[in-house]
Amino acid sequence: MTSEVSWQSCRERAAVAAEERAVQVVEVLGRTISVVAGEWGVTQVLLDKMLEPVDAGRRASFWAELAARQLGEYLEGRRRRFTVPVDLSALSSFSRRVLAACSAIAFGEVRTYGWISEAAGLRRSAARAVGQALAANPVPVIVPCHRVIRADGALGGFRAGPEWKKLLLTLEARCAGREGM
Secondary structure: OHHHHHHHHHHHHHHHHHHOOEEEEEEEOOEEEEEEEEOOEEEEEEEOOOOOOEOOOHHHHHHHHHHHHHHHHHHOOOOOOOOOOEOOOOOOHHHHHHHHHHHOOOOOOOEEHHHHHHHOOOOHHHHHHHHHHHHOOOOEOOEOHHHEEOOOOOOOOOOOOHHHHHHHHHHHHHHOOOOOO
16 A cells, blocks of 8 residues: 555656656757756757657746757857756766766867766766766756767767767867867
8 A cells, every 4th residue: 555655646746747847859950859848957958869849837948948949059059058057956966966077078178087087076986987977967968978088089988879979079179170079
């Protein structure tokens, strides 16, 4: 009986959360990006994924529309910084520290996993754990995990695939006046 009550309350919370989420889709350069936002900011950016657009609460819809517009501007080379808030409250404190360090990487620059470890106040040897946290980044591009490369200069991984990572780094290098990666 207790598990049934717990399950019911989980389902109710999930239903409320789903109602409070807005989804916007932007198509730029032949690419599709879906943005999911809640009352406090963007919760997900899905590259090459088409979700059904959803209007929700006024704030959630505003954040989703703003993020979609800013992502479009970024991919067109007209934006270097995102001002839309992100809601990372569902993540662990470790992941939030890693993503905060990642957010400090300037447009057109790259840093290593070891650099992120140190910037997050961790030991440099935590680079693998940092990589796992970056791989789970729910808001790629806005939190620029594509700017993190391996210590040997290789691109490293990216949740949306190596072609996305190379596209984003090349775009930034071109806009920053440097040769592509």
